Amino acid sequence: MSSIHEVSSVSGSAAPYDLLVVGGGINGCGIARDAAGRGAKVLLVEQDDLASHTSSASTKLIHGGLRYLEYYEFRLVREALMERERLLKIAPHIIWPMRFVLPHSKMLRPAWLLRTGLFLYDHLCPNMTLPRTKALNLRSAPAGRSLRSDYVRGFEYSDGWVQDSRLVVLNAMDAVRVGATVKTRTRLVKAVRAAQGWTATIEDTVTGEQSTVEAKAVVNAAGPWVAELLQDRLNVPSRNRVRLVKGSHIVVPRVFEGSQAYIFQNPDKRIVFAIPYEQDFTLIGTTDVPWEQDPAHVEISQDEITYLCESVNRYFTKTVRPEDVVWTYAGVRPLYDDNSGNASAVTRDYVLDVDATSAPILSVFGGKITTFRKLAEHAVEKLAPHLPVLRKAGWTDGTPLPGGEFAPTDFDSQLQRFRAYAPHLSERSSWRLLRNYGLRAYDIATPDSDRMGRMFGKTLSAREVDYLIDNEWARSAEDILWRRSRLGLFVTDADRADLQTYVESRLQASPSSVSDPGPVTRQNVA
Structure with a gap:
């Protein structure tokens, strides 16, 4: 390390x-x-x-923005789709492909308009490597099992997931x-x-x-x-x-099976995503609410929670209720003010x-x-x-981010190698470490469990905490649980308090050693 x-x-x-x-x-x-x-x-x-x-309050998608086509934002969508391809290559550990299911509602956008938009979405990006759009019969397709019976037709297209923070x-x-x-x-x-x-x-x-x-x-x-x-x-x-627009999300126990996500149309013409989250949960969002208060203190409102629940309840057979929500987060998007009357259209x-x-x-x-x-x-x-x-010439389009020095198609084989290196880790823990840290996971895990140190909850080790303090500017339990390890939903209040005490003692014991992550040597990347 x-x-x-x-x-x-x-x-x-x-x-x-x-x-x-x-x-x-x-x-x-x-x-x-x-x-x-x-x-x-x-x-x-x-x-x-x-x-x-x-930057940690996004819907956690690397996507072209399918709905932006409705506002004729063709250049933005094209650039985003091309960047999606680049980011999948330079950060294959924290960014990966995901299929999105779009049920067709007869009361909203017509099917021909959806087909046209998805055709453009597939073809605005040259040399697209992800699977293209296909039509679905939701009564026979596995992705339709979680949906209400009145949704018969749909489409499936590709985008990407990102560990945003x-x-x-x-x-x-x-x-x-x-x-x-x-x-x-x-x-x-x-x-x-x-x-x-x-x-x-x-x-x-x-x-x-x-x-x-x-x-x-x-x-x-x-x-x-x-x-x-x-x-x-x-x-x-x-x-x-700048125009400040609040976007809020809710997380609930898993609503549907499968690795696919869903994109739902609402009567107000907005769309809401339902996405698999940390294996046990479903992430639902987002909203678009004008914000004029302090951006440092932003929270979801009860009206937004109700709105998001109602949005997915129009489609899923399993009802999502406000009392099911296990976590919420909200952030303020600093959008360029183009004088649009509708926050969703900015x-x-x-x-x-x-x-x-x-x-x-x-x-x-x-x-x-x-x-x-x-x-x-x-x-x-x-x-x-x-x-x-x-x-000097640009260089970032082909240089992997730390830990991502492998091909996007190589994740499964990398996972097998990592599991062989640290067999004491559960399959789930191995997957999480490799997804969060890529090849840097070898700086955290050890071949035997004895050197992993004390545990904060079931899967967060002192060795991982030390790595985050020493290499990733982590200075609190919140930094570690919500923006680094993504384990905030899996620890108790007692675990969180123990972690905070540990972090504080670690920082007090050697404040100079954690002042700035290294290394300091400049490398020639131009």
């Missing part, structure tokens, strides 16, 4: 950074990775944990691999602009300690805080606006706003998790005229 140490000193005397990235969501981490890999000296700061807001963390890890510095629990207090660069004050949100850094350019990837950051902390006017495309009237700043408005890599590439290209170090 690699050790962790301080990557670089952050102080007023340090050499200037080429790029200061504000925001540790998927866009900020993607931009930091791309820029560092081209040779830039990058510092990323995140006021909370990585992926602690919007892990995608963020892996981008941050790879950014560090190629030379970036990533600091969580670090808030940008303010930044002052001059002709040659920025002077920024940053604050450790745990200790309150402040320090000063200099950067030639700034990337504002603050997500829901993008406008507030520009106005209040950077003093930069912007012609673009574009999921992104706008990159570069202000180079003095030292450059690039602000990210909008975006979706599927297109983060392309967004990052575009962002770096927009900054390249102002930062010569960024003029």
Whole structure:
């Protein structure tokens, strides 16, 4: 297991950074990775944990956005479908194909319209590797067994699943691999602009300690805080606006059998997904609700829970009730404000706003998790005229994320090898470790059970916890259970409290050894 140490000193005397990235969501981490890999000296700061807001509150899909075709977003869908293919190749451990069943309702969109949309969905992406759409007789197809008898026809098409918060963390890890510095629990207090660069004050949100850094350019990837950051902390006017839309999800005990997911049409023309989740559960979402409150404190409403239950109850034979809900999560999407009257119709495309009237700043408005890599590439290209170090060629489209150094079709054979390496692990635990960490699972598991350490619940070992603290910026039980290991639904309150105590004691015992994940050596990836 690699050790962790301080990557670089952050102080007023340090050499200037080429790029200061504000925001540790998927866009900020993607931009930091791309820029560092081209040779830039990058510092990323995140006021909370990585992926602690919007990027861990998605529907966890890598998809083109079938419904966006209704709004004529052909370029966005095409780009997303092409990115789906790339991401399946560079992160085959945390992203994998999934089939989606779309029942046809006579009361909603006509069958010919669904067929046309799915035909476009299959053909907008050149060199598509996933299985194409096929029509289903829901009375005979296995996927129809969970559906009410009045749904006779349907379609089945392909998209992808993603461990969303892990995608963020892996981008941050790879950014560090190629030379970036990533600091969580670090808030940008303010930044002052001059002709040659920025002077920024940053604050450790745990200790309150402040320090000063200099950067030639700034990337504002603050997500829901993008406008507030520009106005209040950077003093930069912007012609673009962000529109905050809340999306909420519920998780219930498994509603249907099989590995397929479902996409349901609602009378209000919205769609809702029902997706297998962590083997024992079904994930149902999402909603689209305008949000004008603090994006740091967002929760699902009772009306949204009722809406999601009613949405799936129109289709499933098994009734889902609000009292069945075992977990909920909600996040605020910072969408580019295109003046759409309907929250569901607001574009999921992104706008990159570069202000180079003095030292450059690039602000990210909008975006979706599927297109983060392309967004990052575009962002770096927009900054390249102002930062010569960024003029090297792009490199992220074919470079695997940490742990994903195997072919997408090779997962099952990799799982067999891993099970042979650590035979004491159950089949389920082996699958989870390889799905979350890929080949890095060998840094966690040991050939015998004795060296795995104490257990927090049935499957979370001290060795995995140590790995997450040392390599993935985990600083609390919440970081580990909900954004790293995905085991939040499988531990008791007592297990959670024991884990928090363990993490705190580990951090207090050796605070300097966990300050920044390494390694620090820059690798030539251009």
